[in-house]
Amino acid sequence: MKRFYLFGFLLLMGFDTLAQVSFKYAGSQALPVAASVAWVLRVFGQPWVYGAVIGYIGAFFTWMTLLKHAPIGPAFAASHLEVVSVMLLSIWLFDEHLTVARVLGAIAIVAGIVCLGLAESHEHPAAATAPDAARA
Amino acid sequence: MSPAAGSISTLVASLWLLNVVLDTGGQLAFKAAAGDPHAGDGLARWKHMAARPWLWFGVASYVIEFLVWIAFLSLVPLSEGVLLGSINIVAIMIAGRFLFGEKLTRMRVLGILLVTLGVVIVGVAG
Numbered sequence: 001m002k003r004f005y006l007f008g009f010l011l012l013m014g015f016d017t018l019a020q021v022s023f024k025y026a027g028s029q030a031l032p033v034a035a036s037v038a039w040v041l042r043v044f045g046q047p048w049v050y051g052a053v054i055g056y057i058g059a060f061f062t063w064m065t066l067l068k069h070a071p072i073g074p075a076f077a078a079s080h081l082e083v084v085s086v087m088l089l090s091i092w093l094f095d096e097h098l099t100v101a102r103v104l105g106a107i108a109i110v111a112g113i114v115c116l117g118l119a120e121s122h123e124h125p126a127a128a129t130a131p132d133a134a135r136a
Numbered sequence: 137m138s139p140a141a142g143s144i145s146t147l148v149a150s151l152w153l154l155n156v157v158l159d160t161g162g163q164l165a166f167k168a169a170a171g172d173p174h175a176g177d178g179l180a181r182w183k184h185m186a187a188r189p190w191l192w193f194g195v196a197s198y199v200i201e202f203l204v205w206i207a208f209l210s211l212v213p214l215s216e217g218v219l220l221g222s223i224n225i226v227a228i229m230i231a232g233r234f235l236f237g238e239k240l241t242r243m244r245v246l247g248i249l250l251v252t253l254g255v256v257i258v259g260v261a262g
Contacts (some may be wrong), residue, residue: 020209020214020218021214023205023206023209024209024210024214024217026206026210027206027207027208027209027210027211028210030206030210031210033147033207033210033211039207040203043203043206049206052202052206056198056202060198063166064166064170067166067167067170067171068170080222080224080225082218083218083219083221083222086214086215086218087215087218087219090213090214090215091215094213094214094215096213096214096215096216098215099261100261101257101258101260101261101262102215102216102219102258102261104254104257105219105254105255105257105258105261106219106254107254108250108251108253108254108257109219109222109250109251109254109255111250111254112225112246112247112248112249112250112251112252112253112254113225113247113251114247115243115244115246115247115250116225116229116243116244116247116248116251118243119241119243119244119246119247
């Protein structure tokens with residue numbers, strides 16, 4: 001069960017990361033933003049948007065499978081650890097910089113996500129970790 | 137490319153807010169669909185969910201959110217955008233508390249406060 005969650009969350013993180021990077025490429029190539037058909041056509045007129053679609057659909061089915069077993073809050077929190085992978089990738093892919101605010105913000109957000117994960121293991125020790133606890 | 141003059145424009149703020157609303161609505165709809173105890177397993181589970189509105193409400197929210205998020209990310213740096221998007225975690229937790237009776241323990245409140253603090257730091261400095 002532990003391995004199922006680990007693999008599931010890593011797969012979710014991979015799909016989410018692919019989607020975010022593709023979103024950024026797709027949006028950048030469709031500028032300027034406008035609430036118009038022309039903008040939507042620009043978005044769907046270049047290949048990156050389809051990378052986002054693949055990431056989105058992959059994340060959707062991974063998410064729905066996980067959600068059947070995991071409570072919504074912590075599963076959602078775990079799925080959001082992609083902020084770290086996306087931040088690091090954007091330095092490399094988009095020449096962005098790790099400003100002091102972004103680093104501090106990311107530390108607070110990841111700490112918050114860890115707290116939410118811990119809260120869950122305290123909350124449902126029997127339901128969530130029973131097979132692993134038995135093994136240990 | 138950073139927003140002009142180091143401040144977040146009204147358009148960016150509106151897209152950010154719209155994204156939170158659509159993401160929370162979509163997630164709650166998926167939870168309602170996936171958490172149905174009568175749904176069964178395997179293909180039958182998917183058929184059960186497809187015959188009810190919650191799954192489709194979730195899908196519709198996500199389709200609109202898809203476009204809103206592309207627009208948002210094209211206006212802010214990606215590293216900043218994903219951090220600002222973390223506010224969705226807070227929104228979903230609070231909505232889960234009210235709609236599904238999920239408990240807000242002290243540890244969860246601490247988590248919510250830390251994520252909010254992180255988003256505020258990035259948003260104010262952005």
